[in-house]
Each structure stands twice: as structure tokens, then as C-alpha cells.
Amino acid sequence: MALLGQLASPSSWPTSWPQRAPFLGGGDQTVHAWQRYHVRYYSMTLLFIAFEMEMMFMYPWAVVFVAEGMKAMVEMGMFLAILSVGIVYGWREGIFRWQ
Amino acid sequence: MTALIAVLLLLAAGVWFGATVDAVAEAAVAGRPVRTALAAPFRRTALMLSRQAIETEHPDTLNHLLAPACYLVLAAAGLSVVPFAPGVAVTDIATGLVLWGACEALVVVVVFLNGWSANAPLPLIGGYRYVAIGLPAMLISMFVLIGTALPAQSLGVSAVVESQRVLINAVRQPLGLPLFLLLGLSITLRGPFNYGDSADLVGGTQAEVAGVQRLLWRGAKLAMLTAFSAMAATVFLGGYLGPVLPGPAWLVLKTALVMLMLVAITHLVARVPPARMLTWLWTVLLPLSFVDLVWAGLEAMR
Amino acid sequence: MAMTALARMAARAPVPVFVATGQGWLASCRNLAASVDVAVVTNIREAAILIVAGEPRDEDRDALRRLHDQMPHPRATAWWGARPFAEAGSAIEVSATDDPGPLLRSAFAALLARVRESEPDWLPDDPPNPWQGEGDHGQGGKGMMGGTPYGRPMAMTADDLRDGLALDSFTFTIGPFYPSLPPGLALELTLQGDVIQSARVVRPPLDPGEDAAGACRSMTVGRMLRLLELDALARRCEAVPVEDRDAVNGLKRWIGASCAMRAIPKGLGRLAGDDARARFTRMVAALGDAEASSIAGPGGRLVDLLPGLEWNEALLVINSFSHRDLVALAPREMEQEEDSEGSAEQREGHGI
Numbered sequence: 092m093a094l095l096g097q098l099a100s101p102s103s104w105p106t107s108w109p110q111r112a113p114f115l116g117g118g119d120q121t122v123h124a125w126q127r128y129h130v131r132y133y134s135m136t137l138l139f140i141a142f143e144m145e146m147m148f149m150y151p152w153a154v155v156f157v158a159e160g161m162k163a164m165v166e167m168g169m170f171l172a173i174l175s176v177g178i179v180y181g182w183r184e185g186i187f188r189w190q
Numbered sequence: 191m192t193a194l195i196a197v198l199l200l201l202a203a204g205v206w207f208g209a210t211v212d213a214v215a216e217a218a219v220a221g222r223p224v225r226t227a228l229a230a231p232f233r234r235t236a237l238m239l240s241r242q243a244i245e246t247e248h249p250d251t252l253n254h255l256l257a258p259a260c261y262l263v264l265a266a267a268g269l270s271v272v273p274f275a276p277g278v279a280v281t282d283i284a285t286g287l288v289l290w291g292a293c294e295a296l297v298v299v300v301v302f303l304n305g306w307s308a309n310a311p312l313p314l315i316g317g318y319r320y321v322a323i324g325l326p327a328m329l330i331s332m333f334v335l336i337g338t339a340l341p342a343q344s345l346g347v348s349a350v351v352e353s354q355r356v357l358i359n360a361v362r363q364p365l366g367l368p369l370f371l372l373l374g375l376s377i378t379l380r381g382p383f384n385y386g387d388s389a390d391l392v393g394g395t396q397a398e399v400a401g402v403q404r405l406l407w408r409g410a411k412l413a414m415l416t417a418f419s420a421m422a423a424t425v426f427l428g429g430y431l432g433p434v435l436p437g438p439a440w441l442v443l444k445t446a447l448v449m450l451m452l453v454a455i456t457h458l459v460a461r462v463p464p465a466r467m468l469t470w471l472w473t474v475l476l477p478l479s480f481v482d483l484v485w486a487g488l489e490a491m492r
Numbered sequence: 493m494a495m496t497a498l499a500r501m502a503a504r505a506p507v508p509v510f511v512a513t514g515q516g517w518l519a520s521c522r523n524l525a526a527s528v529d530v531a532v533v534t535n536i537r538e539a540a541i542l543i544v545a546g547e548p549r550d551e552d553r554d555a556l557r558r559l560h561d562q563m564p565h566p567r568a569t570a571w572w573g574a575r576p577f578a579e580a581g582s583a584i585e586v587s588a589t590d591d592p593g594p595l596l597r598s599a600f601a602a603l604l605a606r607v608r609e610s611e612p613d614w615l616p617d618d619p620p621n622p623w624q625g626e627g628d629h630g631q632g633g634k635g636m637m638g639g640t641p642y643g644r645p646m647a648m649t650a651d652d653l654r655d656g657l658a659l660d661s662f663t664f665t666i667g668p669f670y671p672s673l674p675p676g677l678a679l680e681l682t683l684q685g686d687v688i689q690s691a692r693v694v695r696p697p698l699d700p701g702e703d704a705a706g707a708c709r710s711m712t713v714g715r716m717l718r719l720l721e722l723d724a725l726a727r728r729c730e731a732v733p734v735e736d737r738d739a740v741n742g743l744k745r746w747i748g749a750s751c752a753m754r755a756i757p758k759g760l761g762r763l764a765g766d767d768a769r770a771r772f773t774r775m776v777a778a779l780g781d782a783e784a785s786s787i788a789g790p791g792g793r794l795v796d797l798l799p800g801l802e803w804n805e806a807l808l809v810i811n812s813f814s815h816r817d818l819v820a821l822a823p824r825e826m827e828q829e830e831d832s833e834g835s836a837e838q839r840e841g842h843g844i
Contacts, residue, residue, distance in 0.1 A: 104242045104564075104565040104566075104610070106242070106244055106245040107561070107613050107617045108247075108617050108618055108619050108620070109558065109561035109562070109613050109614075109615040109616075109617065110244060110561055110562055110563075110564075110613070111244070111245060111246050111247040112247065112558060112561075112562060112620065113246065113247070113308075113309075113310035113311060113312070113398060114310070114312070114392065114397060114398060114535060114536050114537060114562055115311070115312075115664060115665065115666045115667075115670065116392075116555075116559070116666055116667050116668070116669040116670025116671065116673065116678075117512075117552070117555030117556065117558055117559045117667060117668055117669040117670070117678070118555070118664060118665035118666040118667055118670065118678060119558065119664065119665055120311060120662075120663070120664035120665075121663065121664070122646060122647045122648075122662065122663070123309065123646050123647065124308075124309050124310050124311045124314050124662070125309055125314075125646070126646070126647040126659075126660035126662055127647075127649070127659045127660045128314065128318055128659070128660070128685050129652060129657060129659040129660075129684040129685030129687070130318055130322075130685055131322075131465075131685055131686070131687060131802070132321075132322040132468060135322065135325075135326075135468065135472070136325065138472075139325045139326065139329065142329050143329070146291075146329075146332055146336075149332075149336050150285075150288060150336075150345060153336045153339040153340055153345065154339070154343060154344060154345060155343075156340045156343070156487060156490065157340065157341070157343050157490055157491065158343070160491055161491070163487075164484075164487050164488075164491070167483075167487075168484070171480055171483075175477070175480070178472055178473065178476070178477075181472070182469070182472065182473055187465070187468045187469040187472055187473070188465055188468075188469070189464070189465040189468075189686075189687060189802045190655065215724070216723070216724040217724075218724075219724035219725055219728060219746070220724040220725070220727035220728045220731075221727075221728040221731065221732075222528065222727070223528060226528075229504070230505070232501060233501055233502060233504050233505035234505055236498050236499075236501035236502035236505070237502040237505045237508070237540075237604075239498060239502070240498055240499055240502045240566075240604055241540070241564050241565070241566070242564040242565040242566075243564075244537060244562075244564050247620070311662065311664060311683075315685075315686045315803055318685065318686065319686060319803075381721055382721065384721050388721060388804070389534065389672070389718045389719065389721055389723055390672050390718075390719045390803065390804050390807050391803070392534050392535040392670075392671060392672070393534075393535050393537075393538075397535055397537070398537060399537065400537040400538070400564040401564055404537070404538070457722070457723075457724045457725070458749070458750055459750055459751060460717075460720040460721065460722055460750045460751050460752040460754075460755040461720055461721035461722075461755065462755045462756075462757075463755075463756075463757060463802060463804045463805050463808065464802065464804060465757075465802055465805070466757050
């Protein structure tokens with residue numbers, strides 16, 4: 092009840108400009124926080140997409156796995172092995188580091 | 191209908207239970223009186239309700255409101271695939287695991303939006319940082335979930351439960367539950383996987399919210415903790431299966447057990463810096479999830 | 493009716509306080525950490541009462557005003573061994589030697605019951621910059637970024653020091669009341685993403701004094717634990733009585749079991765042959781000792797260690813030094829450019 096009441100009626104205190112300023116322990120900023128942010132892990136996200144695609148093949152594979160037996164096992168093993176090479180390569184190139 | 195009511199009841203009970211256990215564990219580790227911690231969730235809720243909700247400088251208002259709401263909806267949607275008894279689930283579909291996976295993935299989006307929408311530096315850093323860890327953590331969880339689908343020969347959650355009549359998956363696939371718990375910590379922003387709402391960013395994505403908004407975000411996190419725990423209990427601990435007690439009682443007990451584990455890890459284990467965790471996720475934990483999948487496969491063919 | 497029940501329930505919660513650290517910070521923080529009446533929060537958005545612990549430095553006064561105004565209503569300020577500002581109105585005053593617990597409790601209950609009036613802002617209610625855009629949303633104007641949309645300019649591009657990618661660089665000052673920095677330390681940081689490009693000391697840390705090494709160390713270890721996401725353990729550490737051997741040894745066991753030392757990457761923030769992990773390990777081992785430990789002749793500058801580090805790593809490096817070492821490592825820097833808050837006459841004769 093109280094929750095709904097709070098949500099329905101905006102609080103009796105409107106937010107003032109000094110209140111809106113972002114909390115920086117007494118510090119201040121001169122520009123907006125929204126920016127072209129330098130994401131350090133952008134190369135990792137590409138590797139992620141490769142695995143995400145792989146996931147799509149795994150859903151049907153999982154259902155027929157027991158019926159197909161060893162053949163399905165070997166197929167997925169090959170697939171994962173190839174992707175694992177990608178991880179090793181990415182690691183060597185340092186894509187998991189913040190650089 | 192009964193299933194829908196059960197989902198809402200379990201969510202509400204889970205939020206209360208999670209908040210209480212969290213407060214008790216925190217007091218115990220901090221060396222403060224544990225008895226007052228029992229009432230702490232109610233008092234804190236009342237406090238947050240009686241305070242002003244702050245608006246930031248030109249926030250992305252739509253996303254600012256949507257983020258906690260969507261988080262809550264994702265928790266409910268995720269919980270809806272969990273069967274309370276044979277055939278009693280809100281969405282008893284043949285692709286329940288896929289639906290749960292979609293909920294996991296969208297949590298990353300929701301947490302990012304929560305950090306983005308405030309237009310403030312610390313929440314923004316929290317949001318971007320969370321994405322880095324949230325994405326690979328999700329991959330790991332999907333591999334171990336697929337592992338549980340192998341013996342069930344189905345992506346339906348009910349089938350996964352039924353496949354555990356002889357032996358639960360936590361024993362049959364010993365790597366599965368520990369790896370899945372990592373995802374639980376990640377999507378509920380807890381302890382060693384709390385990269386979104388971290389203390390070094392004074393609360394990260396929620397650093398700028400106060401009052402009722404803070405309450406909503408916290409409630410959504412606890413709802414997700416409940417949904418995740420119920421899912422882990424179902425997929426790895428046999429869900430409603432168990433002797434003597436009725437099925438739903440077993441599910442609730444097992445859910446509470448998983449919640450206790452997650453809360454204990456939250457307060458007892460240190461978190462590593464994000465770059466280090468990213469390397470571990472890809473080079474140690476993801477290969478471990480491959481091993482889990484192969485293990486599950488060999489075991490299922492036996 | 494419902495509102496009063498809610499207020500009564502809320503008033504039974506521990507009083508959420510944020511500590512603005514003045515000259516008397518160490519004793520006050522230790523006292524508050526051990527108090528069951530209050531819960532020290534690390535974010536001003538959670539606090540109901542701002543505690544000014546000891547007289548703030550003159551140059552920190554504007555930062556304190558900014559901090560105060562960010563606190564959500566209903567709110568109050570307690571001046572603990574400090575003179576209230578002229579604009580403070582009906583302030584809660586506590587003498588330096590008193591325990592503020594009961595006073596805070598009653599003020600908190602009065603605030604929630606709306607008996608005590610919530611404090612108004614100390615700063616004028618104006619947007620941070622005058623509106624300069626041409627269109628409805630401040631867009632338009634000269635140059636690539638247009639005017640100053642929504643009252644602040646947009647960040648401008650600069651080359652990244654690691655990969656030379658020209659994305660926005662974001663400059664801001666943080667501190668002197670930032671809970672993950674040593675009390676008093678304020679830095680001006682330039683970030684690209686979450687990696688630090690350059691750092692400058694705006695205010696040096698407050699000097700805790702020679703005889704406070706033991707208490708000071710437990711506060712520093714507490715900050716480190718919080719950076720490692722062990723908030724509950726950090727609280728135990730901040731409240732631990734240094735002379736109680738059993739309590740200190742118990743705490744050390746908790747810290748060891750949490751893998752806190754091993755969580756810090758090796759080689760981070762190397763100075764004089766020691767990295768952050770080694771410094772932190774030694775600091776934890778020395779918990780409970782009253783005497784100061786210092787790295788032998790640090791002879792470096794804190795700001796030279798930070799560029800290239802990610803946010804969390806940078807804070808780990810800063811807090812891995814003992815407070816006294818930091819006072820030596822982060823001296824006040826000569827500033828040519830204008831400093832928005834410490835005007836020339838304020839700085840005169842007010843060295844700490």
C-alpha cells in the first residue's frame with residue numbers, strides 16, 4: 092500500500108539541482124557522464140558471439156544426443172575444439188586484458 | 191492458475207527470506223548483534239519508503255524506471271518454467287531451458303541500462319564493467335544447463351526433473367552445480383561476482399538512486415536470487431522429487447538451501463579485479479564447463 | 493495513520509550516517525563503526541544524517557556543501573567537534589568527547605515523524621552551467637559537439653595512452669570524502685572508459701598523527717576489504733578493538749579464509765620492490781600492532797603509479813599504502829590552473 096502510495100504521488104520534496112549532481116565524494120565533474128566510452132573488452136565480445144552462435148546448434152543437438160550416441164559426441168567435440176583454439180589464440184593476443 | 195499463485199508466493203517468500211538471511215549473515219560476519227538483524231529487512235524497507243527518491247541530472251527517465259521493473263519481470267519469467275509438482279508449472283513448455291537462458295541474457299541488458307540511465311560516472315562504469323563479466327558467465331551457465339538436458343533428452347524443465355529420479359544431477363554431473371552457482375552470483379550481483387553494484391563504485395549501477403527506487407532495485411535482485419535458486423534446485427537437486435514430504439515442500443526446501451549457499455559465498459569470498467576475472471572465466475571456467483558437458487555426455491550414454 | 497506506523501518502523505532501523513571526515517576523523521570513525529545505534533553507509537544517497545567528524549579543512553568546505561546537498565530528504569547534519577556553518581540552521585551539535593549515539597537516534601526519529609524539519613540546500617538551486625544550446629534539447633551551436641546540452645558540455649575526444657584510440661576522455665575530481673579513498677585525499681582523474689589516463693592530487697590525505705597507527709591501519713584494511721567486495725568483514729575490521737588479541741587474531745583468520753590477499757593480482761602497483769599484494773599482506777599481519785610500519789623510503793609519487801590502471805586496480809593500489817606513507821606519496825601539488833573551490837585567500841595560511 093505504502094509502496095503504491097509512494098509511486099503514485101511524487102515525494103513532497105522535489106529534487107533540486109545541487110541534489111542531482113552525481114556523487115563523487117565531494118568532487119565534481121565539468122562534463123556529462125554520457126560519452127563515447129572506451130570499452131576495453133571489445134575484442135572479447137567478438138569471441139563471445141562465436142560461442143553464442145554455437146549455442147544455437149547445441150539446443151537441437153542436446154535433444155537427439157542419446158539417440159545419436161558417439162557420433163553426436165564426436166561432432167560436438169570437434170566443434171568445441173575449433174572454438175577452443177580461438178580462445179587460446181585470443182588469450183595469446185591478450186584480448187582478456189584491460190587494454 | 192495454482193501455478194501462477196505458487197510462483198508469486200514463492201517470489202514474495204523468497205524476497206523476505208533472502209533479505210533476512212542476508213542481514214543475519216552480514217551481522218554475523220561483521221560481529222554485530224544478530225537478533226536485531228531479523229527485523230532489519232522490514233525496518234530498512236520502511237526507511238526507504240519514507241525517504242525522497244532522487245532524480246539525477248537529466249536521466250534517461252524511461253530506462254531508469256524500466257530497469258528495475260524489467261529485472262523483476264525477468265525473475266518472474268525465469269521462475270515460471272520451474273515445475274512445483276509433476277505438470278504444475280506456469281509455462282510448462284518443451285523449451286524451458288531456452289526460456290531461462292533468454293532471461294539470463296536479458297539480465298545483462300537490464301543491469302547495463304540501470305547503470306547507463308543515471309547519466310553519472312560511477313553507475314556508468316558499473317554498467318559497462320558488468321557486461322564484460324556477465325557475458326562469459328552466461329556462456330558457462332548455458333553449457334552446464336545443456337549438460338543436464340542430455341540425459342533428459344529434452345529441453346523441458348519437467349523432463350530434466352524426471353531424469354533425476356534415480357540420481358540427482360548434482361551427483362551425476364559434479365561440476366555442474368558449482369559452475370551454475372557462479373552464474374547465480376553474477377545475475378544477482380553478489381559477492382565475488384558483483385561487478386555491477388560494486389563497493390568501489392559506492393554501489394555501481396545503483397549509486398545514484400535513493401528511497402523507493404533503491405528499494406525496487408534491491409527487491410528485484412532478491413527476486414532474481416529466488417528465481418535462480420529455484421532453478422538450480424530444480425535442475426541440479428531434483429526439484430520437487432523427494433520422499434515423505436509433498437513435492438512443493440521439497441522444492442521450497444531445496445531453493446532455500448541454494449539461497450543459503452549463495453548468501454554465505456557473498457559475505458565470505460573476496461572478489462578479484464575485473465580483468466583478472468575475465469581471464470579466469472575464459473581460460474579456466476569455460477574449459478571446465480566443456481569438461482562438464484563431455485562428462486554429462488559420457489554419463490548419459492552409459 | 494499508515495504514515496506514522498511506517499515512520500515508527502523506519503525509526504527503529506540503525507541510523508544511516510555518512511561521515512564527512514574532518515580533522516577528528518579517526519576517533520569518530522572508530523567510534524561509529526563500533527556503535528549499534530548507527531550504520532555507517534558509504535553512499536550519501538543512503539544516508540539520513542551527515543556527520544562532520546572534526547573541523548573540516550578550509551579548502552574542503554565547498555566539497556562539504558556539495559556533499560550535504562546530495563543527501564535525500566528528510567536529512568540533518570551532526571557537527572561532532574566542529575563549528576556549524578552559518579547556513580546550517582538548526583544543527584545537531586555534539587562535543588568532540590561525547591557519544592553521539594542517543595542524539596542521532598532522537599534526531600532521526602524526529603526527522604521521520606516530520607517533527608524536525610528536513611534541512612534545506614546550502615547551495616543555490618541553479619543548473620551546473622548556463623543553458624547554451626540552440627535547439628529544444630540544447631543541441632545545435634558551433635563545433636562538433638554543439639552547445640552545452642542539458643546544462644553541461646559533452647566530453648571531448650583525446651588519444652588513449654594504451655591503444656591510441658581517440659574516444660572521449662572524462663575528467664572529474666573525486667574526494668575528499670570518497671569512502672574508497674583515504675580520508676581527505678582528493679584526486680583529479682582523467683579516464684577513458686574505466687582506465688585512468690592521468691591523475692593529480694588536489695588535496696593530500698589528512699594526517700592521522702604519529703600515535704594513531706594501530707587504529708588507522710584497521711581503517712585502511714577495512715577499505716581494502718570493501719574494495720574486494722567484503723563489506724561485512726570490512727565492518728568487523730573497522731570496529732575491532734586493537735588491543736584485544738583474540739578479536740584481532742579471529743579477524744585475521746576470517747581475512748585469510750576469504751582469499752583477500754590472493755585476490756589482488758601480483759605485480760600491481762609496484763613501488764620500492766613491493767607490490768600491492770605484498771603491502772596488503774604485511775598490513776593485515778600487522779593488525780593489532782600499535783607502532784607504525786613504513787615502507788623504507790618510498791621515494792615515489794602516487795600519481796605516477798595510477799595511469800594505465802583499471803578503476804578497481806587503481807583504488808587497490810592507493811589503499812595498499814599505509815596512511816602515513818600516503819601522506820608522503822601524495823603531497824599537495826602546485827597548481828597553475830584555476831581551482832574551482834579553493835580560492836587564493838582561503839588557501840593562505842591554512843596548510844594542514
